[in-house]
Amino acid sequence: MQTILVIITFSLAAGYLLKKFVWNPIMEKKQSTLGTFDGGKTKCGKNDCGCH
Template sequence: MDIQFILVIITFLAAVGFILYTFVFKSMLENKKRSLGTLDGGKTKCGNNDCGCH
C-alpha cells in the first residue's frame, strides 16, 4: 500500500468521526443536559400546576 493512500484513509475516517460527533453524539448529550424550562431549573415550589405564585 502506498503511504498517500493510508493518509487519505486516515483523513477520511477523521472527517467522518468529526461529523458523527458534531451532529449525532453532541446533540444526544445536549438533550440530556437541558433543564425542564423553568427559571429555577425545574425546582418550582408550587408543584407541577401553575398556581400563579411566581
C-alpha cells in the same frame, strides 16, 4: 503511503461529522434543566433569589 493518509483524513472527517451532528445533539438532550419554575431561565442568575 497515500492510501493510509486518505484513510486517516477520511476517518477524521467522518469522526468530526458524527460528533457534530450525532453526539452533541444526543448529549444536549440528556442534560437536565435547573430545578426552577421557568426551566432554568431566571433573570437573576443561577441561584433563586425569590425576585420572580
